[in-house]
Amino acid sequence: MKSDFSFEIKIVYDDICAAQPGFLTDFGFSTLIYNNLSKTHLLFDTGSKGDILIHNINKFNVKVSEIKKVIISHNHFDHTGSLKEIYQINHDIEIYVPLHDIKSFIRTYPEAQVQGISEMIEVDKNIFSSGQFGGRLTEQSLFLKTEKNDLIIISGCAHPGLEAFILKGQTISNKIKAVIGGFHGFRNFSFLEGVEFIGACHCTQRIREIKQRFSDQFNDICVGNSYLF
Numbered sequence: 001m002k003s004d005f006s007f008e009i010k011i012v013y014d015d016i017c018a019a020q021p022g023f024l025t026d027f028g029f030s031t032l033i034y035n036n037l038s039k040t041h042l043l044f045d046t047g048s049k050g051d052i053l054i055h056n057i058n059k060f061n062v063k064v065s066e067i068k069k070v071i072i073s074h075n076h077f078d079h080t081g082s083l084k085e086i087y088q089i090n091h092d093i094e095i096y097v098p099l100h101d102i103k104s105f106i107r108t109y110p111e112a113q114v115q116g117i118s119e120m121i122e123v124d125k126n127i128f129s130s131g132q133f134g135g136r137l138t139e140q141s142l143f144l145k146t147e148k149n150d151l152i153i154i155s156g157c158a159h160p161g162l163e164a165f166i167l168k169g170q171t172i173s174n175k176i177k178a179v180i181g182g183f184h185g186f187r188n189f190s191f192l193e194g195v196e197f198i199g200a201c202h203c204t205q206r207i208r209e210i211k212q213r214f215s216d217q218f219n220d221i222c223v224g225n226s227y228l229f
C-alpha cells in the first residue's frame with residue numbers, strides 16, 4: 001500500500017451496489033476513515049443495523065475499540081442506527097452531532113462524550129465538520145483536506161442541498177477533488193465541474209443522470225471498497 005496518502009476512506013455501509021465478497025450491504029450510509037496524518041480511525045455515520053456495520057468494520061481488519069471519533073451527519077436512523085452498538089463496545093468514543101440535535105443524543109447517551117457542532121470546526125487533523133446546515137432538519141458534512149490541499153467532501157444525505165456544502169468547502173480549499181456520499185435531490189450539476197472523483201450513492205435521487213453526465217469521473221461506491229487520497 002502506498003504510504004504517501006493523507007486519508008483512506010473505507011465504505012462500510014451502503015445500499016447502491018453489490019458489496020465486495022464477504023461484506024454486507026444494507027440501507028443506510030457509513031464510511032470508516034483512517035487519517036494518516038494523525039494515525040486515527042474515525043467513523044462518519046453508522047448505517048442502520050449494528051451487526052452489519054460491525055461485521056463490515058471488522059472485515060477491514062479494524063476493531064470498533066480502535067475508532068476514536070464518530071461524526072453523525074444528521075439524526076435519521078439510516079445514519080444513526082448503529083451508534084448504540086458502537087457505543088456499547090467503545091465508551092471512550094467522541095460523538096460529534098449537529099448542535100440542533102444534541103439534546104436527543106445526550107438523552108440517549110447521558111454518559112458519552114457528545115459534542116454539538118454549529119460552526120465549521122476541525123474535528124481531527126485536517127478533517128473539518130462543515131458546521132450545521134438546514135432548518136428543522138440540520139446536517140453536517142465532513143471536509144478532508146489532504147497534504148496537497150485537495151478537498152474531499154463526505155456527505156450523509158445532503159438534505160440542506162449539496163451545493164451548500166460544496167460552497168462551504170470552497171472556503172478552505174479551491175480544489176475539490178472528490179465528493180462521496182448521499183447527494184439527495186441535487187441537480188445543479190455545474191457544481192461538480194472539475195471534481196475528479198464523483199461518488200454519489202445512498203439517497204441520491206438522480207444517480208443515473210449523474211453517472212451519465214460524469215461518466216469519466218463517476219465511481220460506484222460499494223461496501224468493501226476503499227480509496228486513498
Ligand SMILES: [Zn+2]
Binds near residue numbers: 203
Ligand atoms: Zn440517509
Ligand SMILES: [Zn+2]
Binds near residue numbers: 074076157159
Ligand atoms: Zn436523511
